[in-house]
Amino acid sequence: MSGNLVDGEQGGAAGSSLEIACDESGSDGENLTGGNTDVFAHAGVSLSPASAEATVREIRDRIRSPAEEYKANHLLREKHRAVLEWLLAPRGPIHGQARVHLMEKTFFVVDRTLGLLLDDAAEAAVLFSAGPRTFGADGWRAFLEAANQLLRVRHDGDPVEAFYDTVDALRRTHPRTDAARILERLAGTRPRAVSYRDGFLAGPPLIPLLNPLLPAIVRTAALWSRDGRPVHLVHDRQNMLTPDRIAWIEGMARRAGIGLTGMRLVVARDDARVQVADFLAGIARKIASDELNGRGDPALTALLRPYVDPGSVWGDARSGALLAAPVAG
CATH class of the missing domain: 3.30.420 (Nucleotidyltransferase; domain 5)
Incomplete structure (x- = not known):
């Protein structure tokens, strides 16, 4: 070359x-x-x-x-x-x-979310494929927006509460699906999300x-x-x-x-x-x-x-x- x-x-x-x-x-x-x-x-x-x-x-x-x-x-x-x-x-x-x-x-958001909360970015492709057809356009959009707010430095309201409320609503409405299985795993990760958000108290991170x-x-x-x-x-x-x-x-x-x-x-x-x-x-x-x-x-x-x-x-x-x-x- x-x-x-x-x-x-x-x-x-x-x-x-x-x-x-x-x-x-x-x-x-x-x-x-x-x-x-x-x-x-x-x-x-x-x-x-x-x-x-x-x-x-x-x-x-x-x-x-x-x-x-x-x-x-x-x-x-x-x-x-x-x-x-x-x-x-x-x-x-x-x-x-x-x-x-x-x-x-939007895939980057899902990839980063599952990497942070589950240490399992491989599940991102599964959720990204199954999410829209399982939750519908409005439900999937709600998940994406809640995940984006959870991970971004600047946010409105309580992004942790909003994210887990969204996860709980979607997994209960659409049980026994591939997408719900991943959301079941996410539902147990609140302490990790809180720790992530607490890390911003000293100021924004060098690498968002x-x-x-x-x-x-x-x-x-x-x-x-x-x-x-x-x-x-x-x-x-x-x-x-x-x-x-x-x-x-x-x-x-x-x-x-x-x-x-x-x-x-x-x-x-x-x-x-x-x-x-x-x-x-x-x-x-x-x-x-x-x-x-x-x-x-x-x-x-x-x-x-x-x-x-x-x-x-x-x-x-x-x-x-x-x-x-x-x-x-």
């Missing part, structure tokens, strides 16, 4: 690290059930600065918008469909040099359990370093990425055996590579969200497939099968 090497020439000496430029799309903080988007996307590209600048320049030449800063929405407009297809195509400028990690937000950005960055580093080459991340600057949280990301990667050599923040408009990552993240989020909601565009979904991380956090089986494929490169 060609890319931008740090401390080495292109395709150069062993020990050099591959620099990956990153950005995200769809961040609503910890509000994963009532925000503006239902999918979070985190993209990374290995383009050299020169290649990224040429790509951005070509997009500008083809779209010819007077906008000072281009975003994914420019490419997603129907009148620019040809530009979008050119960008994602197998012979396009980013193929084999870009990847995107997707998170279906429901914020998708931080684990997505760790996953991006793992994805790009899996061939044994260490990576260095360049990321769009944002408030969540404080020095302490960057240190946490680097520590998590180190403990997991991920070859992350470091991470630095830049202003997206000053780095064409980050701009291209921003394009891909926004495009992927929209295509994935459309597929999730049954209004997918088969041609665009097929073009996106080679870029999607097969380890994406995704619960919906139908759309997941259409979106996921082994990553090229």
